[in-house]
Amino acid sequence: MAEAKPIDGRSMIRRRAGLRLWLSAGWLTLLCAVALLAPWIAPKDPLAQDLFLGRLPPFWVQGAEPGYWLGTDSLGRDVLSRILHGARVALAVALVAGTITCLVGATLGLMAGFLRGWVDMVISRLIDIWMAFPPVLFSILLIAVLGPGLWSIIIAIVVIDWTRFARVVRAEAMAQGAMDYVASARVAGRGRIGTMLREILPNVLPTIVVLLTLEMGIAVIVEAILSFVNLSISTDDPTWGGMIAEGRTSVHQAWWVLVFPLITLFLTVLSFSQLGEGLKDRFDPVLR
Secondary structure (H helix, E strand, C coil): CCCCCCCCHHHHHHHHHHHHHHHHHHHHHHHHHHHHCHHHHCCCCCCCCCHHHCCCCCCCCCCCCCCCCCCECCCCCEHHHHHHHHHHHHHHHHHHHHHHHHHHHHHHHHHHHHHCHHHHHHHHHHHHHHCCCCHHHHHHHHHHHHCCCHHHHHHHHHHHHHHHHHHHHHHHHHHHHCCHHHHHHHHCCCCHHHHHHHHHHHHHHHHHHHHHHHHHHHHHHHHHHHHHCCCCCCCCCCCHHHHHHHHHCCCCCCCHHHHHHHHHHHHHHHHHHHHHHHHHHHHCHHHC
């Protein structure tokens, strides 16, 4: 009788992490591709209106018109074309806002966690004060002051979410700073800044990468919320949140106007989240 092979829990986790990485990265790669090529592959002009073609159903429903694959909204605008062009706004906000938030928060967290002393005290108190503000109301207030626009959304996200990076990176830097290799670097004559950049930063970089992917998903949600309440870019430009807000008012007559951008938003945020979890499992030294 053949002897049963023991189940390796780490290999199972690695397989699940690999599956998450492939699926999430595949969706995000496809989304980036269609966003870049939207002006050329979109079947219709996303701003073109035709009231005679208002609320056409998707292609598999009776009453559909050729060329309008996912139907039209109440103004006769093509839903698929608007989703493709809305991806450009969502991904631009995710990439730019996520990267700037990462740079600001990770830098402050790294300085606070390794340099300690008065630097840590000032940055930690600033984080505590910043986190006392309600994030959604704070973002709406910032947009009201700065005015609607793509850069206003990016600035609002950076101002709100840098504390997320700072707190986590600070804790990681403090833990790494207590390791023997840091003491060895100091004994070898390396300065504090050199030790922080050459020894601490490479060891907290996997955590920063994971936080960056999660932050991109959060940025997509924030942009959708702001466009839902009409505080994003111009109301003429297609955004997923704006499409969801419009579809909410006509969900019983044209459900597709609400459902398709909502599914796209859900899959995008889920992919960013699963990409972060997959990278976390992949970089975890315990699972190697």
